[in-house]
């Protein structure tokens with residue numbers, strides 16, 4: 006935990022989707038450590054073990070709402086809660102997401118739509134719901150409020166048997182650029198940028214490795230981790246906290262002139 010003098014997010018309010026695990030949780034922890042008030046949303050019930058543990062551990066600076074990013078009514082409940090509790094919002098992190106792999110000819114339309122619903126509709130709905138509050142709150146912040154959309158290296162380049170995920174994350178990348186230009190040209194005090202993680206050790210990635218093991222492509226998840234690490238120039242996978250650094254930078258005054266940008270955090274994977 007940083008000391009009071011370097012809590013650079015004091016007075017800022019953030020909303021982070023999918024904030025109970027993985028990259029989202031690491032972002033929440035960093036923001037709270039920097040003095041921000043953070044509202045976390047995720048699918049788990051408020052009295053679930055994980056939600057209770059996270060809120061208890063993070064103290065008064067964190068609160069939780071169970072909300073599905075695909076649901077318009079859930080977003081309305083979430084914005085009502087933020088308005089009631091804080092009356093402002095400076096940072097929206099659209100992080101919740103999921104994956105889908107398999108040969109394109111084997112993908113079902115319901116599975117395709119599920120991925121698009123979470124990864125793309127979720128980002129659109131969250132942005133639409135919070136734009137008025139972000140615009141109001143952005144007047145008091147250098148560079149304006151900040152929308153941070155978590156895309157992927159898979160939103161930058163194609164990858165075999167990953168077409169639905171590639172398409173969804175590519176959509177997040179360009180949606181982010183479009184709203185960035187829209188807000189800037191209308192002089193609305195909101196910036197929007199995307200983060201493109203490489204391979205990060207999270208429950209999502211571990212579940213993906215397990216599926217490959219179940220299909221017989223490897224004996225142990227650890228073998229797949231080693232293979233992924235070997236294809237990454239720095240020779241290792243990322244810890245979620247290494248993504249939180251980029252999300253901290255994009256949330257704050259140091260990135261006040263950045264909008265419509267893509268921040269790649271991938272250990273050199275796309276530089277090859």
Ligand SMILES: NC(=O)c1ccc[n+]([C@@H]2O[C@H](COP(=O)([O-])OP(=O)(O)OC[C@H]3O[C@@H](n4cnc5c(N)ncnc54)[C@H](O)[C@@H]3O)[C@@H](O)[C@H]2O)c1
Pocket residue numbers: 022023024025026027028029046047048049072073074075100101102103104123155156157158201202203204205206207208209210
């Ligand atoms: N882990 C990686 O290697 C990696 C790489 C690139 C991009 N990403 C992206 O980063 C983001 C976070 O991934 P992660 O690896 O931390 O995943 P994770 O599964 O570990 O955590 C994601 C969280 O989002 C929540 N969530 C899922 N669907 C939701 C929904 N419909 N509504 C609300 N919450 C929902 C989950 O419950 C979970 O707590 C995702 O958008 C993912 O696509 C991850």
